[in-house]
Amino acid sequence: MNKKVLILISIFLISIIGGCSSGEKAQGEEKKVTPDPSKDEVKTPTKTNEGEVKKTNTKVITMIAEKFKFTPSTITVKKGDEVEIIIKSIDVKHSLSIPAFGVNIDAVPDKKNSAKFVASKAGTFDMVCEVFCGSGHDDMKATLIVEE
Ligand SMILES: [Cu+2]
Numbered sequence: 727m728n729k730k731v732l733i734l735i736s737i738f739l740i741s742i743i744g745g746c747s748s749g750e751k752a753q754g755e756e757k758k759v760t761p762d763p764s765k766d767e768v769k770t771p772t773k774t775n776e777g778e779v780k781k782t783n784t785k786v787i788t789m790i791a792e793k794f795k796f797t798p799s800t801i802t803v804k805k806g807d808e809v810e811i812i813i814k815s816i817d818v819k820h821s822l823s824i825p826a827f828g829v830n831i832d833a834v835p836d837k838k839n840s841a842k843f844v845a846s847k848a849g850t851f852d853m854v855c856e857v858f859c860g861s862g863h864d865d866m867k868a869t870l871i872v873e874e
Pocket of ligand 1: 820821855856857858859860863866
């Protein structure tokens with residue numbers, strides 16, 4: 727009895743596999759047709775991409791503030807990128823200010839603060855700490871490079 731059941735099951739399985747493989751063949755035939763539509767597909771998404779670029783190109787950068795530096799000390803993005811900076815301090819209270827883009831984030835110990843901005847202009851910009859944090863405060867700077 728069991729053997730008959732097994733044989734029946736294996737017949738079913740074979741017929742299912744056979745059905746799948748014939749399905750793959752059908753898909754293979756469809757793939758042969760795709761090269762021409764794919765050329766059109768390349769053109770159409772570029773239109774929608776312009777809107778999507780801002781969403782998909784969000785660059786999330788995590789920075790650490792400490793006496794008297796930022797890590798990383800230089801960040802590089804592309805013009806038009808939406809940039810999210812997440813910053814926390816590992817000692818005392820600092821801030822990260824990017825005057826060129828109106829960004830000012832408190833850098834607080836044990837807390838992550840963040841801000842988003844669009845890097846709308848190319849160039850090299852200062853990022854500074856605006857909270858007086860000690861003798862090296864004036865040297866507490868980092869650089870934002872926005873590539874054209
Ligand atoms: Cu400071």
